[in-house]
Amino acid sequence: EVQLVESGGGLVQPGGSLRLSCADSGLTFSNNWMTWVRQAPGKGLEWVASIKKDGSEIYYVDSVKGRFTISRDNARNSLFLQMNSLRGEDTAVYYCVSGDHFNYWGLGTLVTVSS
Amino acid sequence: QSVLTQPPSASGAPGQRVTISCSGSSSNIGRHAVTWCQQVPGTAPKLLIHSDNQRPSGVPDRFSGSRSGTSASLAISGLQSVDETDYYCAAWDDSLHGWVFGGGTKLTVL
Numbered sequence: 001e002v003q004l005v006e007s008g009g010g011l012v013q014p015g016g017s018l019r020l021s022c023a024d025s026g027l028t029f030s031n032n033w034m035t036w037v038r039q040a041p042g043k044g045l046e047w048v049a050s051i052k053k054d055g056s057e058i059y060y061v062d063s064v065k066g067r068f069t070i071s072r073d074n075a076r077n078s079l080f081l082q083m084n085s086l087r088g089e090d091t092a093v094y095y096c097v098s099g100d101h102f103n104y105w106g107l108g109t110l111v112t113v114s115s
Numbered sequence: 116q117s118v119l120t121q122p123p124s125a126s127g128a129p130g131q132r133v134t135i136s137c138s139g140s141s142s143n144i145g146r147h148a149v150t151w152c153q154q155v156p157g158t159a160p161k162l163l164i165h166s167d168n169q170r171p172s173g174v175p176d177r178f179s180g181s182r183s184g185t186s187a188s189l190a191i192s193g194l195q196s197v198d199e200t201d202y203y204c205a206a207w208d209d210s211l212h213g214w215v216f217g218g219g220t221k222l223t224v225l
Contacts, residue, residue, distance in 0.1 A: 035214070037160075044117065045152070045160065045203050047214035059213050101150050101165035102205065108159055 002026035002104040004096045009109030016086050016113070022079040022096030022106060030054075030074035032099050036081050038092035039108075048094070049081065063089075086113045118143065119204055121217035128225045132192040135220045137204030139185050143215055147207040149187040151180055154201045154219075163202070164189065191222075199224040 008020040020036070036048040049060045049070040058070055069082040079096055091113045096106040120138040127133035137149060151164040162171050164180040167187065179190045187206075191198055204217040 044219040045154075045205075045216045047205070047216060050214070061213055062211070095159060099162075101162060102152060102160075103162050103165070103171065105159040105161060 002028065002098050004098060004104060004106030006094065006096045006106045006109035009094065009111045011112045011114065012086055013115050014087060014113055017082070017084045018086065018111060020081040020083065020094055020096075020109060020111070024077040024079070024096075024098060026077075026098070026104075029077040029098070032103075034070075034072055034079045035097040035102065036070060036079075037095045037097050037102070037105075038090075038111075039095070040089075040092040043092075046092075051079070083111070086111075088113050117218040118208060118211070118215035119206065119217035121202075121204060121220045123218065124221050124223065126223040126225055127191075127194045129194055129196065131194050132190060133194055133222065134191075135189045135202055135204075135222070137187045137189070137217050139187075139206060139215075141185060142210040143185075143206040143208040144182060144187055145185040146209060149180065149182050150205045151178075151189045152203045152205065154203065156201060160203065194224055196224050198222060 003025040005023045035050040038048050051058050051070045067085045071080045093108040093110050095108045098104040148166045152160040153163045154160040167182040168180045177193045181188050202220045208215045
């Protein structure tokens with residue numbers, strides 16, 4: 001069974017950086033697309049970025065291009081999201097998602113960008 | 116403004132059948148299968164339907180999905196109080212080179 005645990009969220013000032021991590025305790029991490037999806041307070045779901053199983057394909061939503069970097073370490077069953085130049089509109093719960101069809105979701109980690 | 120359009124709300128009485136629509140375009144739903152997720156407010160979303168009409172194990176067969184042209188629908192039959200939550204559609208978009216979500220539909224069981 002896939003269990004995803006995010007960490008690294010917190011309060012950061014505008015312009016600051018954070019690195020989110022997601023640990024996958026399942027046995028199929030290296031076989032799956034991995035994705036970050038976020039949800040601003042009181043808002044809907046927004047896709048942020050996805051990375052193919054071997055890292056050969058990476059996609060970002062336009063609003064984070066050049067600021068966020070998704071990466072993975074298949075040896076450690078871990079997914080990462082490096083977030084730089086953070087803005088208020090990046091405030092959200094960030095979910096780590098496994099699978100081609102958003103099959104498994106973590107509980108999320110809250111990122112708050114505020115001075 | 117979401118790329119995929121869902122009604123903000125839907126409702127039905129217990130036992131009834133309700134459908135939630137998801138409207139897109141030729142660059143997303145017109146070319147790619149639709150995924151539906153269910154989210155109880157305050158908790159993480161979970162996969163409900165993928166590949167237009169495929170239910171993961173554990174999802175009741177009361178839930179079904181369909182896609183035609185640039186639109187998709189989620190149908191819930193035999194409505195139960197536990198179904199009162201939020202539903203999101205999603206699809207890959209070739210023009211945006213990424214996934215797009217609908218704005219979500221809050222289902223109320225009357």
